[in-house]
Each structure stands twice: as C-alpha cells, then as structure tokens.
Amino acid sequence: MIRMFHVVKSYGPPGPPALNDLTCHIRKGEMVYLMGPSGAGKTTFLRLIYAADFPSSGQVLVAGRNVAKLRESSIPYLRRNIGVVFQDFKLLAGRTVFDNVALTLEVLGKSRKEITRRVHDALGEVGMHAKASAHPVELSGGEQQRVAIARALVGDPTVLLADEPTGNLDPSMSGEILELIRRVNLRGATVVVATHDPRLVASHPRRVIELNRGRIVADSGGKAA
Numbered sequence: 001m002i003r004m005f006h007v008v009k010s011y012g013p014p015g016p017p018a019l020n021d022l023t024c025h026i027r028k029g030e031m032v033y034l035m036g037p038s039g040a041g042k043t044t045f046l047r048l049i050y051a052a053d054f055p056s057s058g059q060v061l062v063a064g065r066n067v068a069k070l071r072e073s074s075i076p077y078l079r080r081n082i083g084v085v086f087q088d089f090k091l092l093a094g095r096t097v098f099d100n101v102a103l104t105l106e107v108l109g110k111s112r113k114e115i116t117r118r119v120h121d122a123l124g125e126v127g128m129h130a131k132a133s134a135h136p137v138e139l140s141g142g143e144q145q146r147v148a149i150a151r152a153l154v155g156d157p158t159v160l161l162a163d164e165p166t167g168n169l170d171p172s173m174s175g176e177i178l179e180l181i182r183r184v185n186l187r188g189a190t191v192v193v194a195t196h197d198p199r200l201v202a203s204h205p206r207r208v209i210e211l212n213r214g215r216i217v218a219d220s221g222g223k224a225a
Contacts (some may be wrong), residue, residue: 007058020214036211042194083152087164123152142173
C-alpha cells in the first residue's frame with residue numbers, strides 16, 4: 001500500500017536531511033506505529049504520503065502511484081483516499097462540529113442528503129453525535145480529537161495517518177482515541193500512527209518502525225521493501 005525507496009527529504013542547508021535514504025513497505029490493511037524522538041522525521045514521513053511534501057530524491061508510492069510524479073491537479077484525487085488526524089486537531093473555529101466533518105464531503109461534491117447521512121454516521125461512530133451543533137471551543141481536547149477522527153473517517157479512506165493523535169491528551173483519553181483508530185484498522189484501512197509514547201504502543205501492540213535522525217533504526221515488521 002505504501003512503499004518508500006531510498007527516500008531523501010531535505011529542507012536545505014545547513015541542517016541534515018529530515019529523511020535520509022529511507023526504504024520501507026507498509027502493507028495493505030496493516031497498522032504501524034512510527035516512533036522516534038522529536039525531530040526524528042516522523043511528521044515528514046507522513047507528509048510525503050499525503051503529498052504535503054515531496055521527496056528530494058527517491059520514490060514514494062501510495063497504492064501504486066508515485067507521489068513525486070503526480071500533477072498538482074491529481075493530488076486531491078490521492079487525498080480522497082487518505083484521512084489525516086493531527087495532534088492539534090486543526091478544526092475550524094467558526095464552524096460547528098457537523099460542518100467541520102462535512103467539509104471533506106463538500107469538497108468531494110457529495111449531495112446534501114448524502115453529506116447529512118455520512119456525517120451523522122461518522123459522529124455516531126466516535127460518540128459525538130450529541131455535539132453536532134457545538135463549536136470546537138466548547139469541546140474538551142478529547143472531544144475535539146474525536147471530531148477530528150470523524151472528519152478523517154467520513155470520506156471512508158483506505159489509508160489513515162495520525163500524527164501524535166494523543167499528544168495533548170491524558171492517558172485515559174489517549175486509550176479511547178487509540179481504540180477508535182484501531183477500529184478503523186479492523187475495517188480494513190491501512191493505518192500509520194506517529195508517536196513518541198511507548199506506553200501507547202504497549203497498550204495496543206502492532207508493528208513498530210523506529211526513526212532517528214531521518215533513518216530507520218528498527219523495524220519489528222521484518223524486511224523493509
């Protein structure tokens with residue numbers, strides 16, 4: 001599902017590359033933890049997958065498509081199949097919970113009837129249906145992250161990327177959020193969770209790819225590529 005071949009990503013001198021000669025293969029339907037300290041390259045790794053950044057050299061393939069060779073007009077089609085959950089939620093303050101989740105489907109040009117049905121289904125799945133009319137400022141951090149997950153899920157993605165999704169949450173809420181993500185994986189989505197918290201990994205063991213200074217230093221999933 002996701003392949004990287006000798007990927008280098010540099011943001012220019014004077015610092016070292018964010019990713020340095022990185023090769024790996026994440027299989028369809030797999031759930032993988034991407035671990036490493038701050039600055040290890042985890043966020044860059046994810047950004048390359050959803051074409052927010054492009055490799056300086058090497059290849060990034062998502063569902064067989066070479067991200068580096070995509071035309072700008074093709075990037076939205078790639079992202080239709082990818083849901084992204086951020087540590088800081090990135091919810092729109094001026095929109096209600098319903099409208100935040102609906103935005104993905106509006107961009108895809110879905111009918112109002114379908115949007116309404118799918119948004120209510122997604123909010124129900126994360127236990128936020130009762131807060132559909134609320135605004136993000138009225139929600140706790142855990143509730144905001146649930147809305148962010150609903151937004152990522154509403155388009156029925158084949159790939160879910162989560163960048164430190166529990167970084168701002170207490171341990172109890174972290175477990176609940178990770179359980180929601182695990183359920184997405186059980187439905188067949190390929191899931192990559194970037195985290196620096198070993199307790200999170202220990203609570204739901206899966207394959208771990210460990211980064212340090214832009215390189216893979218350990219991979220519990222066997223051969224890379």
